[in-house]
Amino acid sequence: MSNLKDKAIKAILDNKVVILFVLLCIAAIYASKSPLTFVAAELFTRFGRNGFLVLSLLIPVLAGMGLNFGIVIGAIAAQIAVFWVVYWGFTGITGFLLCVLMSTPIAILFGLLVGRLFNKMKGAEMIAGLVLGYFADGLYQLFFLYIIGGIIPVDNPRLIISTGIGVKNTIDLADNLKYSLDTVPMIAILKITFTIMFIAALVKLVLYLRKKNGSLQSIIMLGAAAVLGFALINFIPPLTDFLSTDRLLLLDAVTIAIIILIAYQVWDLINKKLIKKDPHYQITRPLLFIALAIALYFATYLKPVEQILLFVRIPVTTYLCIVALCLFNSLILRTRLGQNMRTVGQSQTVANAAGLDVDRLRVIAMIISTVLACWGQLIYLQNIGTFSTYGAHTQVGQFAIAALLVGGASVQKANNKQAIIGVILFHTLFIVAPQAGKELFNNAQLGEYFRVFVAYGVIAVSLAMHAWKTTVKPKITTAPSSGEEATVAQS
Amino acid sequence: MSTHFLLNMKNISKEYDGNQVLKNVNLQVKPGEIHALIGENGAGKSTLMNILFGMPVIHSTGGFEGTVEINGEQVFIDSPQKAIDYGIGMVHQEFMLIPGFTVTENIKIGREISKPSLLSHLFGKGMETLDFEQMARDARKALSDIGLNIEEYIQVAGLPVGYMQFIEIAREIDKTGIKLLVFDEPTAVLTESEAERLLEIMKVIASKGIAIIFITHRLSEVKNYADSITILRDGEVVTHKDIKDISIIEIAELMIGRKVEKLVDLAEDTRTLSDSDIALSLKNFHVDMPGERVRGVDLDIRKGEIFGIGGLAGQGKLGIPNGIMGLYKAEGTVEIFGKKLDLSKLGSALANGIAFVSEDRRGVGLLLDESIELNIVFSAMQIKDEFLYHLGPVKLLNQKQVRQHALKMIDLLDIRCTGPTQKVGSLSGGNQQKVCLARALTMNPEILIVSEPTRGIDIGAKKLVLEYLAKLNREQGMTIIIVSSELVELRSLCDRIAIVSGGKVSAIVKPDAPDAEIGLAMAAG
């Protein structure tokens, strides 16, 4: 079976980065002698903190603009809002939503400007983004060090340096914004969801009555589901109690996920096989999934696994935001906008000749990414709880990008899966590296260096690979008409 | 009485950094006519069409002079978007397809069909969800209208070039509200029978009142299908006539500015070919090239022979060279001068002294941002270490030798350029093609495989190319394999011609075999 062997080799080669980092992580965890429960708990916290930011990088990759070093600018938009909201004294989820409300228009404006600039520097977006990040940092410092207090009168001894001009180095968010999103209880989210569903049903009904399109049945179903859901969570006390907590025990989360997975597969199976009788539908796949889910469920009873599951609690709302962004990233592919961005990403010449407004699409991609990065930074800050005024944003771009790359993404290709795997691997390394350094060399600092080295190293290698691919690739005497494999084989 | 023109381009002039490529060109096209635009390689045909379509290459190099009128109204087209809004469609000389997309996605590119969704009510048309089913239905219809038998959901990457050409045409046919269609050398990558099919389709389109501008280097197509003609020479219009008032010979003469003799004048033949001296031998050769599958070919090509491979599109003639070069998965034995090739290794044919000119324009691997001279010597330099000084471990380019050789090739193949340092990307399509040929010839291989050697090359230059191939063969004993859809070309040069049908060799014929015999072989299998 040489075919199978070839496939296995290809799979390994395709995932070499991920495999390398998995091995590295395992080795580092082992060397650090950290308890797994600790690593897991820390990892889930960091995932909630950074996941959104990393996922905000995907759309520009889709549009062929590479890794968006410009997300720093989105982070800056977030921080401007955070400063004012703290200054005005808003707290909790109100404060958080106000931050969103205030920072979004700023991020849209910034995204527009960055997009315009990138259009003037086609092909050099990544360099431009990197330099722009530093430039924006300069302006940001000017604003926070001099203009606030110096030109705009701000009087608050907790925020402003004693001279009255300039903002302090760190702003404590502990009694205003800290955990403001993380602590939103599940029930609130569900209520909002059902309300939105209900409103959507109403809107659809109005549209239906006016234009007679869509089916009345599905609209009624939607409305009924919303009402029913609302009633269920409100009037069944045990359910209400369960949902009123904000942190979900990992064990419960896994159980719920497994139930949802199985339910979905069963529903899909019944729908496609028995109702629609789709001839292409293969029954092995869902069965495999269900078997896997059940196996997973039994795995939760293994002692070390159970320990972790009973130890870790995840902030549900934040995780839901991350899930929503994943959904957005994959659903946009099914929209006209997403398809057009993909076209632009594949070939600007072809897109242009097909009558697409290439520049506009690229600007939209930048706006989306900047806004998402801005929200990501808000999530980051509310979780970490202290706002280092001049440092919080500086490495946002580098670290998010490094995480994405560790997940196996490249300058031209990146998806949700790679982002998620990347965050997990990269941050595992971050968690255990100092301890591993201490255990191995009696020097925690060494571990710190190592993780910074990894972050920059992986970016450098990936950019170098990209440069090498784009300049060397065409230099093949008889270029194959299909696939990259052949090219790689020759070089 | 004044005639009504759908398109009237007046006094169009265009300069590319000081190089005047169009001078006061006028072009008038009536609704529902097929208008042929003819000229040598580099005469300015594509440039004129790029101006009409508002391509960025025109506007990023200083725009143009002159006016464009559509239906008597002056228009300013500075982007393809505007051209499309005016009802202009264009099949460009280079493929405008995205290899990673499916056929449907390519046909519907920029014109996706979508359904309103909840989000689209809030954020506008961009958020509408794509209606894949409707798009696939449309694509299927367009494909069946042009008679292309292909699944609409497969990826375009790896398809034979002929298919790609038809997909581009399907895309234009699928558009609604078109008034004028431009076809820039659509038949260059097609076999004669495919070209005929395409031309019949064009007639049907024209009969609906849509005007067509048609660029080609095959003059018989012009005579048989066009209604009127404009001939360009060196960026100027030399004539504008109804097709009935002009003959093929006149067209050719007007276009190249001198008399054309017969296709090839062969040098004296002093070769002796021997059945025991085999250069390339194929046994039970299979190639898995989509659309051009080879299913068990046995061939022995003698040393010093010019061997032709012909056949209809999709029958596998293109699969043979692509398989030998390792560009597609191949099985069976390939021996070069008795030595077995390792088919799983991509460079192995190259390393064994075979050079290949691919039929695939897009994939030919020219370095578009580099000079003509560097492109010409590139392969020889990389693979054979030629044109280099060796200073210990350091290798330096021998600039003088490169220049000399480039000048020779430019002269030999009549590459129309401003000099050997011009960037290849700024050459006309046909002249880029000549650079490809020059590069393969520079390799000075023992066996040269050329696929569609004269694709996109004007009749004057065609003679030069074919004669040079013959000269290499006669004087240096180079074994040459020509894969071509043009039978005339094969007949004029080859010692034997293999006809491929159904992935197998159905006959090996003499170049003077009667048409009937060849036709029968093509239809076999």
Ligand SMILES: Nc1ncnc2c1ncn2[C@@H]1O[C@H](COP(=O)(O)OP(=O)(O)OP(=O)(O)O)[C@@H](O)[C@H]1O
């Ligand atoms: N982007 C460019 N920059 C500079 N010169 C160019 C550019 N594009 C084309 N040219 C020059 O303009 C001239 C006309 O080229 P054009 O592509 O219009 O020729 P053509 O008639 O289409 O030839 P072919 O039959 O080979 O396609 C050529 O001499 C070419 O070198």
Ligand SMILES: [Mg+2]
């Ligand atoms: Mg041209």
